[in-house]
Structure formats: structure tokens, C-alpha cells
Amino acid sequence: MKKMTGAFLAALVTTTYAIAEPVDDTLVVNEDIAIVTRTAAPAHMADAVDEVMSGWLFRGSETRDMQRDDFDNPGMIFVEKAEEAWNTAEGSEGKSCASCHNGSDSMAGVRPVYPKWNEAAGEVRTLEMQINDCRETRMGAEPWKYTGGDMANMTALLASVSRGLPVNVAIDGPAQSTWEQGREMYYARTGQLELSCANCHEDNYGNMIRADHLSQGQINGFPTYRLKNTKLNSVHARFKGCVRDTRAETYKPGSADFVALELYVASRGNGLSVEGPSVRN
Amino acid sequence: MRRTILASLTIAVSALGLEAAEIAPTAVTFEDGSVAQSLSGQPGNAAEGRKIVGSKKLGNCVACHAVSDLSDVPFHGEIGPMLDGAGDRWSEAELRGIVANAKMMFEGSMMPSFYKTEGFFRPGKAYTGKAADDTFGPLLSAQQIEDVVAYLATLKE
Numbered sequence: 001m002k003k004m005t006g007a008f009l010a011a012l013v014t015t016t017y018a019i020a021e022p023v024d025d026t027l028v029v030n031e032d033i034a035i036v037t038r039t040a041a042p043a044h045m046a047d048a049v050d051e052v053m054s055g056w057l058f059r060g061s062e063t064r065d066m067q068r069d070d071f072d073n074p075g076m077i078f079v080e081k082a083e084e085a086w087n088t089a090e091g092s093e094g095k096s097c098a099s100c101h102n103g104s105d106s107m108a109g110v111r112p113v114y115p116k117w118n119e120a121a122g123e124v125r126t127l128e129m130q131i132n133d134c135r136e137t138r139m140g141a142e143p144w145k146y147t148g149g150d151m152a153n154m155t156a157l158l159a160s161v162s163r164g165l166p167v168n169v170a171i172d173g174p175a176q177s178t179w180e181q182g183r184e185m186y187y188a189r190t191g192q193l194e195l196s197c198a199n200c201h202e203d204n205y206g207n208m209i210r211a212d213h214l215s216q217g218q219i220n221g222f223p224t225y226r227l228k229n230t231k232l233n234s235v236h237a238r239f240k241g242c243v244r245d246t247r248a249e250t251y252k253p254g255s256a257d258f259v260a261l262e263l264y265v266a267s268r269g270n271g272l273s274v275e276g277p278s279v280r281n
Numbered sequence: 282m283r284r285t286i287l288a289s290l291t292i293a294v295s296a297l298g299l300e301a302a303e304i305a306p307t308a309v310t311f312e313d314g315s316v317a318q319s320l321s322g323q324p325g326n327a328a329e330g331r332k333i334v335g336s337k338k339l340g341n342c343v344a345c346h347a348v349s350d351l352s353d354v355p356f357h358g359e360i361g362p363m364l365d366g367a368g369d370r371w372s373e374a375e376l377r378g379i380v381a382n383a384k385m386m387f388e389g390s391m392m393p394s395f396y397k398t399e400g401f402f403r404p405g406k407a408y409t410g411k412a413a414d415d416t417f418g419p420l421l422s423a424q425q426i427e428d429v430v431a432y433l434a435t436l437k438e
Binding site: 188189190191192193194195199203204207208209210211240243244245246247248249250 | 337341343344345355356357358359360391393394401402403404405406407408409410411412413417420
């Protein structure tokens, strides 16, 4: 009896999957930068899914269109703000980012490889950690709040100059143990609802959960400008929201736990293009 | 031994002035995923159950399941099977087991356990993101489970 019901359920579930797909669409930004929004899954997750897909494919047509042109992308206003900050001297050393790094376009190729192992510090660093390290140790300036506006703006600038380049974080060597910790977190069922990232973003992408169309929960588009809160949202703020929604005690943005989770989630998008700042609902 | 429990139950029940005792979340007995007895000791109210199934603040079952009878509630999810006909497919005891703790019927199910208070990893205080405190209780009360079961039993095709 139980077995039969199982088979019956399976049939029902398959039908549901079949009707819920990401859209068939392609993204070219400013008629210039071709964005890879779906590609073969990296080897380490080939057991789980065949293809990895950007969250862009799961949004409605109006939201998708906003990302096709920088004039329509509200996230680009924050990139301009960060460009000003890039050139403004701050802190006891009287230096700006530009004093050492020249133009912000010198950062092309940096976003796709973060989080990244830093040999001197002996730790895996997110882009946010690296930016604050430059502020504190090289500029003599106050660190920015991890998920605050100044920080989100700067990460948007650094993402924007890498748009179109493939995400390519290293998961072996000294980063491996951190990556493994992140993978464990991804499959851990947290909170009173006992839901893991994988329950929603691996087993059910393409399906509706109440009013939301579930994506693969990729981070190649971060920071994201969300129509819901009309600001840039950082990776760890998004993670925090998703963990909270399982009725769990969340981790702190910037914590070693979220750094590990970020490395792992980033690696699930290896091969997708950097597209931040992206637009989401 | 059995006598003593029964006897003390009777005392407890009469002391509280209730007709039957409520079964605590930690004391529910599952048999092949089913729960034979009413958790509250009372019959369920299908009209209340209908509200719980559709309400975001209560069962929020429609987050994952579509139900034709609840077409007045917007946005039904498609994570689990449609609940139309659930009253034909499952007995009352099976439905009670599924709603109380679906993982007993469907191993590893994504469906949350609505009448369970132990064994969680990083349980929180509702949707605050903070750690659970002494206000922590099951997602639904014993009577709410009974109400939902009564409603599901009405879903016939």
C-alpha cells in the first residue's frame, strides 16, 4: 500500500516538475557583454545537476530586461558612488584605492576568483574581507560594515568590471577544508522547518514555493539590486535571510561559517559569468 | 503497570476536568507513519483546518501544495503533490501521522514536522533569526493538527 502510494506520488511530482522551467532567454549587457547564464555543471557537482543556471533565468521578463542595459539597471547608480569612493583618499595614510590600484578597471578578473585563499594571512578571504584589509592595514581607515551600503557599493564596482568573465573559484589546495565545511552547511537541514539550501535550490529549482519561483540560489549576480527593498544586497545578507526563513538561528554575516558557505556556493557557479550588480525581485 | 498508567491518566484527566488527555509532541506513537489517536483527545474542526492550511502564519501548507478547494487563497506552491483527493488516498490515522511528522511516512521528506519539539539543528525563535528560547513549541498545537486532519479528510474527488 505504502509502496503504491510512493509510485503514485512520484508520478504526480514529475508532472509538476515538467511544467516549471527557467525561461529560454539570453543576456547581453549594453549590447556588448555576453553573459553565460547557463552552462554545464562543474565536475564536483555533476552528481547533483547537469546544468548550472543564473538566477536571472528565473525572474520575470521586466526584471530580466532591467539588466540588459546599464541605464535601466538601478544597481549601476551604486557602482557610480563606489567609483567616487575609489578615488577618494581616506584614513591616516592619505591614500585612495586608486593610489595603489590605479583605475578600478585594474580589478577586472578579481571578482571571479573570490573567495580565495590568502597565503600571507593563512585564511580564505571574501572580497569584502580583502577590501576591509586594504582599508585597515594599507589606508589606516575604518573598516566598512560587512553588509553595509559602502561595502555593497564597492563590491558592485568590482563585480561590474568583471562582468562576462567566468566564475572560477579554487576549491582544492589550502581552500579545500573550508570548501568542505561549506558543502556540509549546504546540505544541513536547519531550523524548525528542517530545510537545507539543497532542499530548495538543488531539488526544487524551477518550482514555485508559494509566490516565489525557486532558482539554483547562485551568487554570480551579487551584489543584487532587489526591487523588494530597493537597494544592493550582499551575499551574506541573502544567506542570512534564507537561513532565517527555515526558522533557524542564523550565522553572522562575515563569520567563518558564511565565508565557507560562500566559497562552496560560489563553486557551484563556476563557469557562469559574473553579472553583478544584477537585478532581482 | 499498564493499569497504573491508565489509573494515573484518569486522575490527571479528572483533575484537569478534561474528557481526554492531550498527547505531548514527545509522546506521540507512530505506527507505519500513522497516528491512531486524536492528539488533543477531541475531534477536529474542518472549517478551522481549512484556515490553517491556507494561512501563511499558521500551517502555510499552500506554500508547497496546491489545493483546488482553497482557490480563494493566492499563490499555491508546487513542491509537494496537490492535496486534492488526499481524503481518498489516506485514512485519518495516516493523515494525522503525515501532518504531525511527515518524515515518519516519507523518509527524508522535505515537509516540515508540525508536531515535534526536539532534534532540530540550530532551532530559531520563529522567523527572527535568533536562537530558540523557552517560548519554543511545535509549529501547530494538538488541536490545530486535528483540525487540519479533519479538513484533509474532506478533500475527496
